[in-house]
Amino acid sequence: MTVDELAKEIGAEVVGDGSATVTGCMTLETAEAGQVSFLANAKYTKQLDETKATAVICAPSVKNDRVTLLKAADPYFAFRQAIIRLHGHRKHPFAGVHPGAHVDPSATIGENTIIYPGVYVAPGARIGRDCVIYANAVIYDGSVIGDRVIVHACSVVGADGYGFATHKSEHYKIPQVGNVIVEDDVEIGACCSIERGALDSTVIGKGTKIDQLVVIGHGCKIGPHCLIVAQTGIAGSVTLGHHVTLAGQTGVAGHLTIGNNVTAGAKTGIIADVADQKTVVGMPAMDVSHARRVYLFFTQLPDIVERLKALEQQVADLGTDDSGGVEVV
Amino acid sequence: MTVDELAKEIGAEVVGDGSATVTGCMTLETAEAGQVSFLANAKYTKQLDETKATAVICAPSVKNDRVTLLKAADPYFAFRQAIIRLHGHRKHPFAGVHPGAHVDPSATIGENTIIYPGVYVAPGARIGRDCVIYANAVIYDGSVIGDRVIVHACSVVGADGYGFATHKSEHYKIPQVGNVIVEDDVEIGACCSIERGALDSTVIGKGTKIDQLVVIGHGCKIGPHCLIVAQTGIAGSVTLGHHVTLAGQTGVAGHLTIGNNVTAGAKTGIIADVADQKTVVGMPAMDVSHARRVYLFFTQLPDIVERLKALEQQVADLGTDDSGGVEVV
Amino acid sequence: MTVDELAKEIGAEVVGDGSATVTGCMTLETAEAGQVSFLANAKYTKQLDETKATAVICAPSVKNDRVTLLKAADPYFAFRQAIIRLHGHRKHPFAGVHPGAHVDPSATIGENTIIYPGVYVAPGARIGRDCVIYANAVIYDGSVIGDRVIVHACSVVGADGYGFATHKSEHYKIPQVGNVIVEDDVEIGACCSIERGALDSTVIGKGTKIDQLVVIGHGCKIGPHCLIVAQTGIAGSVTLGHHVTLAGQTGVAGHLTIGNNVTAGAKTGIIADVADQKTVVGMPAMDVSHARRVYLFFTQLPDIVERLKALEQQVADLGTDDSGGVEVV
Numbered sequence: 005m006t007v008d009e010l011a012k013e014i015g016a017e018v019v020g021d022g023s024a025t026v027t028g029c030m031t032l033e034t035a036e037a038g039q040v041s042f043l044a045n046a047k048y049t050k051q052l053d054e055t056k057a058t059a060v061i062c063a064p065s066v067k068n069d070r071v072t073l074l075k076a077a078d079p080y081f082a083f084r085q086a087i088i089r090l091h092g093h094r095k096h097p098f099a100g101v102h103p104g105a106h107v108d109p110s111a112t113i114g115e116n117t118i119i120y121p122g123v124y125v126a127p128g129a130r131i132g133r134d135c136v137i138y139a140n141a142v143i144y145d146g147s148v149i150g151d152r153v154i155v156h157a158c159s160v161v162g163a164d165g166y167g168f169a170t171h172k173s174e175h176y177k178i179p180q181v182g183n184v185i186v187e188d189d190v191e192i193g194a195c196c197s198i199e200r201g202a203l204d205s206t207v208i209g210k211g212t213k214i215d216q217l218v219v220i221g222h223g224c225k226i227g228p229h230c231l232i233v234a235q236t237g238i239a240g241s242v243t244l245g246h247h248v249t250l251a252g253q254t255g256v257a258g259h260l261t262i263g264n265n266v267t268a269g270a271k272t273g274i275i276a277d278v279a280d281q282k283t284v285v286g287m288p289a290m291d292v293s294h295a296r297r298v299y300l301f302f303t304q305l306p307d308i309v310e311r312l313k314a315l316e317q318q319v320a321d322l323g324t325d326d327s328g329g330v331e332v333v
Numbered sequence: 334m335t336v337d338e339l340a341k342e343i344g345a346e347v348v349g350d351g352s353a354t355v356t357g358c359m360t361l362e363t364a365e366a367g368q369v370s371f372l373a374n375a376k377y378t379k380q381l382d383e384t385k386a387t388a389v390i391c392a393p394s395v396k397n398d399r400v401t402l403l404k405a406a407d408p409y410f411a412f413r414q415a416i417i418r419l420h421g422h423r424k425h426p427f428a429g430v431h432p433g434a435h436v437d438p439s440a441t442i443g444e445n446t447i448i449y450p451g452v453y454v455a456p457g458a459r460i461g462r463d464c465v466i467y468a469n470a471v472i473y474d475g476s477v478i479g480d481r482v483i484v485h486a487c488s489v490v491g492a493d494g495y496g497f498a499t500h501k502s503e504h505y506k507i508p509q510v511g512n513v514i515v516e517d518d519v520e521i522g523a524c525c526s527i528e529r530g531a532l533d534s535t536v537i538g539k540g541t542k543i544d545q546l547v548v549i550g551h552g553c554k555i556g557p558h559c560l561i562v563a564q565t566g567i568a569g570s571v572t573l574g575h576h577v578t579l580a581g582q583t584g585v586a587g588h589l590t591i592g593n594n595v596t597a598g599a600k601t602g603i604i605a606d607v608a609d610q611k612t613v614v615g616m617p618a619m620d621v622s623h624a625r626r627v628y629l630f631f632t633q634l635p636d637i638v639e640r641l642k643a644l645e646q647q648v649a650d651l652g653t654d655d656s657g658g659v660e661v662v
Numbered sequence: 663m664t665v666d667e668l669a670k671e672i673g674a675e676v677v678g679d680g681s682a683t684v685t686g687c688m689t690l691e692t693a694e695a696g697q698v699s700f701l702a703n704a705k706y707t708k709q710l711d712e713t714k715a716t717a718v719i720c721a722p723s724v725k726n727d728r729v730t731l732l733k734a735a736d737p738y739f740a741f742r743q744a745i746i747r748l749h750g751h752r753k754h755p756f757a758g759v760h761p762g763a764h765v766d767p768s769a770t771i772g773e774n775t776i777i778y779p780g781v782y783v784a785p786g787a788r789i790g791r792d793c794v795i796y797a798n799a800v801i802y803d804g805s806v807i808g809d810r811v812i813v814h815a816c817s818v819v820g821a822d823g824y825g826f827a828t829h830k831s832e833h834y835k836i837p838q839v840g841n842v843i844v845e846d847d848v849e850i851g852a853c854c855s856i857e858r859g860a861l862d863s864t865v866i867g868k869g870t871k872i873d874q875l876v877v878i879g880h881g882c883k884i885g886p887h888c889l890i891v892a893q894t895g896i897a898g899s900v901t902l903g904h905h906v907t908l909a910g911q912t913g914v915a916g917h918l919t920i921g922n923n924v925t926a927g928a929k930t931g932i933i934a935d936v937a938d939q940k941t942v943v944g945m946p947a948m949d950v951s952h953a954r955r956v957y958l959f960f961t962q963l964p965d966i967v968e969r970l971k972a973l974e975q976q977v978a979d980l981g982t983d984d985s986g987g988v989e990v991v
Binding site (some may be wrong): 439504550 | 686814945
């Protein structure tokens with residue numbers, strides 16, 4: 005495929021020689037001739053002077069005479085389209101339910117859904133069409149999974165929530181009689197646990213993408229198009245709006261409401277509701293502009309204490325001067 | 334079943350009409366007619382004015398004329414009993430060891446224990462009676478699991494502890510020749526790893542409940558009736574007393590001793606022993622009353638620095654006044 | 663085997679009676695007669711007065727008349743050798759690929775490699791010789807695993823990285839067309855996820871040891887002989903040098919470069935590059951000596967604010983005195 009042909013397919017404008025053949029995509033640093041690369045950020049523009057890539061997808065504003073540019077309004081999405089065109093999505097080595105999977109007879113699996121070996125689908129679970137459930141994932145009883153959902157290996161959908169009634173100093177299991185509903189176009193990374201609701205449903209909204217080793221507590225209502233990054237944990241009965249981003253290792257305490265378009269930085273500890281549109285950072289979670297100052301001063305604490313000490317000395321000296329010799333301890 | 338009949342079974346007192354039929358349990362917000370709900374906290378009492386639940390289990394002190402109340406001394410436990418009575422525990426789709434599980438011939442499995450497909454039970458492991466080991470959990474060699482233990486999907490009991498001797502800049506594996514002992518009535522959530530002891534046993538005490546994605550390091554002695562919440566990690570050779578609660582994403586450094594009835598807040602970093610009865614919070618873990626003030630002032634650091642700056646200016650001015658013009662930098 | 667014989671094999675010098683027979687290794691506290699133990703730290707030397715161990719491996723400088731000492735230049739490594747000699751490495755209950763594993767016909771498995779039941783090895787994966795892949799681990803397509811690599815149960819090598827292009831408010835999957843390369847002598851604990859590269863390879867360097875529930879993001883280049891402790895998460899495209907140690911629950915933001923011999927304390931949040939040889943601690947990561955002072959003052963914040971308040975009062979009083987009655991608010 006030529007650069008010109010690719011540009012046409014991904015909706016990019018060619019600046020430079022469009023006649024060269026390209027066969028794959030690669031990062032700027034490691035690309036070889038014949039590969040298409042991607043400039044993520046204008047501040048790396050000088051990498052264009054060294055890349056061996058045959059063409060580079062970039063924003064319309066980028067300028068470079070050395071390498072052919074493929075200018076696109078949404079360059080990252082255009083690069084994604086190029087990857088799909090040149091590499092494609094994973095080809096699965098079989099179709100449908102692999103005989104090494106264990107699907108309960110009362111479970112239903114939609115058309116074109118791929119179930120890898122070692123997957124267990126429990127009674128009454130429903131999986132939609134065009135899904136991929138990778139090896140050794142486990143779908144508990146009664147889970148409802150939409151269409152085009154991807155669940156990676158060793159992830160667990162619908163295990164019991166952490167519900168115990170403590171009575172006379174012993175913890176008694178509360179049967180978790182709810183389920184999990186995973187809406188269409190969700191992706192769940194490896195080794196995650198999405199707990200079933202205690203009484204009602206835990207819901208993962210349409211188009212939400214969950215990274216590796218994430219825990220979603222029982223009864224959470226996760227809105228659509230959220231990004232929940234690796235090792236984040238959300239306690240029970242939390243509501244997330246749409247387009248919420250929780251960066252890696254974030255924790256959310258139980259029963260909170262996180263608004264729409266909220267973003268939380270990595271390792272944030274959310275212990276109170278967060279309003280729509282807010283960006284929060286830190287432990288405890290603070291508005292990002294406040295948090296930046298808090299953490300700046302936090303790292304400067306030794307200096308701050310030195311200033312305090314100096315001031316104490318100065319004031320003691322002033323007091324001594326004023327009072328004609330009274331000592332200030 | 335009528336409300337009166339249910340009340341009798343769960344030891345609650347009916348205040349209101351006990352003749353209605355109830356068929357299931359649900360949260361206050363989403364309950365429909367015919368469902369029993371639960372008031373967790375007196376401060377939500379006004380939710381009773383809106384719920385559609387037919388009856389609500391609550392503490393003896395709650396008052397409401399609109400909905401039938403089921404008053405119980407331990408309402409959460411009574412609600413749990415109602416869930417068991419109306420919904421029951423999970424019904425398993427088979428009995429005993431599923432043929433899709435792999436149990437080494439030298440392992441022993443007790444009566445009425447359910448082993449799901451994809452479980453691997455290694456040589457010499459012993460699993461007691463009335464246990465449930467969910468799909469794709471792995472029980473390493475020599476693990477000893479008591480009665481009525483639940484292990485959720487993709488959890489691992491007895492993998493090698495993280496033990497290496499670094500010699501001439503390379504890390505040499507130390508064979509982990511201990512094992513794991515899981516006592517009776519323990520529950521382990523999905524995707525956890527309970528490491529085997531390096532030399533002796535890692536012990537999970539009777540009745541302890543472990544949430545999802547928890548790591549227990551090699552040689553830990555976890556006391557009975559502890560609650561270890563999701564994504565908590567306990568390094569090697571830690572001793573926990575009884576009734577310890579570690580909230581989500583807590584970390585405990587190696588070789589520490591945590592006393593009885595200790596509670597740690599979410600994301601706590603425990604780097605020193607904790608005495609009996611203490612509640613600790615923060616990174617590093619501090620007594621909760623101290624930690625509250627520390628974190629309050631932490632979030633106020635920008636103000637504190639402003640106050641310091643103002644004071645510096647005032648003192649400089651004072652110094653200037655006093656000394657007839659000497660400049661203070 | 664006598665103490666003398668063991669000493670010879672592990673290169674230790676016997677101080678005391680070397681004629682006794684030893685049959686196993688155990689910790690100092692729980693050792694019985696006939697067992698060899700290990701003194702990890704000179705400050706625990708008085709434990710030698712109480713141990714029932716027949717012999718104790720220790721550093722050359724240790725002195726004790728009561729128990730036979732096995733003095734070694736590298737006592738921990740010598741103890742490791744003793745464990746291997748007296749207990750050996752795990753004996754596997756079968757050889758080669760267990761019939762309960764699912765290995766794609768296009769995957770290759772080296773000589774003497776053990777594949778446990780429930781393991782899935784996807785198309786085109788290559789596993790070297792003398793490896794052990796424990797039950798229910800999943801090796802995605804195209805992964806390349808060296809020799810003598812150990813992968814524990816329910817770990818996932820090569821799941822898709824977390825790569826999405828957000829376009830018109832929806833997140834579109836970017837095919838992850840890279841792979842994972844795990845070099846020789848790597849060990850990966852249970853329930854880890856090593857993401858495949860988006861375009862190129864995620865690399866785990868020779869001899870690196872990864873603990874339980876670790877996430878390595880797509881495109882990371884982890885150097886040789888690193889130690890990555892439990893529940894650590896490394897975002898995408900991070901480069902680690904050699905001999906880097908990241909303690910438990912550490913997080914590393916994307917695209918950073920961590921130098922050689924860097925050590926990070928538990929729960930550290932690394933948000934900027936770290937130079938060779940540095941030890942960093944805290945959130946955000948700070949040089950350890952600075953961090954110690956920062957965290958000390960952090961825990962003293964209530965005192966610091968009291969001092970500030972006292973000073974404000976003193977200055978107000980001074981101001982009042984000086985100015986003959988002007989009030990300072």
